[in-house]
Amino acid sequence: MLTAFLVALSLANTAPATKTVTSADAGKTITIAKHQKLNVELSECGSCGYKWKTTRKPSAAVLTRRSQVHKDATCEEPCAGGSYTTVFRYTGKAAGRTTLRVEYFGPGKADASDTFQ
16 A cells, blocks of 8 residues: 555656747747757757857756757757757756847857847
């Protein structure tokens, strides 16, 4: 009987499924639960020299940053003109509000050509 209770309790404490947002969600308010994972997936032409950079970090009291990854590459290295998806990954840490801004910079450019926030 005790074993069944422990299993039910552990299932009740599992975090909700990962929430994934894309450039289509820019400007929207996103709500996640404590311990829920948040992925921000943005298309990038890395081999062209373009790169997404975080220009406003979210509050560390609200979101914990996890390692950034790349996926869905359209070509193998060495490659010119191929693209991939950059994934900025976070986990909800505590209740609160925070802002995240990621900007897209071309090679040698000081001004961003696109913004996600």
